[in-house]
Amino acid sequence: MPNERLRDALLRNGLDLDHVAKATGTDPKTVERWITRGRTPYPRHRHTIASMVRETENYLWPDAVAPERKAEIAESEVVKVYPHRNSIPVDLWDRLIEDATEHVEVLVHAALFLVERPTFVKGLARKAANGARIRLLFGDPASREVARRSDEEQLGKGTLSARIRNALAFYRPLQSVDGVEMRFHKATLYNSIFRFDDEMIINTHVYGFQGAHAPALHLRRLSAGDLFETYSESFETVWSQSKPATF
Structure with a gap:
């Protein structure tokens, strides 16, 4: 074949x-x-x-690669496990964002914490101008899925939708930038994914907890590895089922 x-x-x-x-x-x-x-x-x-x-x-x-070997390699793909996303050092986020030159992929509901960095959005525009592919997936603020997640995280009715709209206001300058694509998804989000070239932050979602208080994994892609690839394929699946973001 x-x-x-x-x-x-x-x-x-x-x-x-x-x-x-x-x-x-x-x-x-x-x-x-x-x-x-x-x-x-x-x-x-x-x-x-x-x-x-x-x-x-x-x-x-x-x-x-044999399954046993894949399991061994997957362990090596895990750089570090953090008990909570908000315990990830600021300098790690800064390094990942700054060093990315080819791919930035984000799958979230809102991730307002990213745009708290004053240069984040401008940095994405600059990377796109230099040839990087930027793909950003946000929860559809009008969807039932987002409303349900707002309840599950005990945020209150409409709170998560409002957060998403607040975040989108920061991304508005990227709408006309070549190389930047933004979409809405209605997926049941089990993890938030932040990919920067061959490294990822995976923020797991725990029922009843906000994302900042849930565990996170720092992954580094290995050629024969399976773990990084699994999350990358998950991103692609959600991307294929999403629609262009409307502001």
Whole structure:
């Protein structure tokens, strides 16, 4: 069975059989078999190719790594566990935001704490101008899902919707910026996701608690890892079901 993920990744990065063959020290015909027949390269070749196309080995070859090994790698993807999101050091947020050059992806309801940083929105515009892809997903303030979450977090009727609208006011300058996309979702949000290139903050949601008081994970993507990829795929699923944000 052809490996369409590998084929697509090579095409997106402008790479042909000769490029891959030279990088891996193999024959172009071998590379062709990896694509057209779905053959699995040796681990050292998988790592090289994954680095070339900026994808994980787990994405390109889902069955190549044994489940036991995936579990071991997943442990290494966890940089640190924080008992509460508001215990994450400010300088960590600042570093993640400042260092991101390719991807900024945010899946939240409101996340007002982000726009409390005076330069955050301007920074996103600057990153987009330099070629980064910025994708922001907010809870639909008019949805039943947001109303229900406001009750579950004991915020009071309409409070979360108001927070979302308050946050959107800060993002209004990004509406016409190329490279910045903003959407509304109606998903049952089990986690908030903050991706900055190959690092993530995952803010778990706990029934009855506000997000700031729920645990958070700091993840760093590893080529053969599964954990980072799981949350990345979750973001993509919500994104595909969302609609453009209206202000």
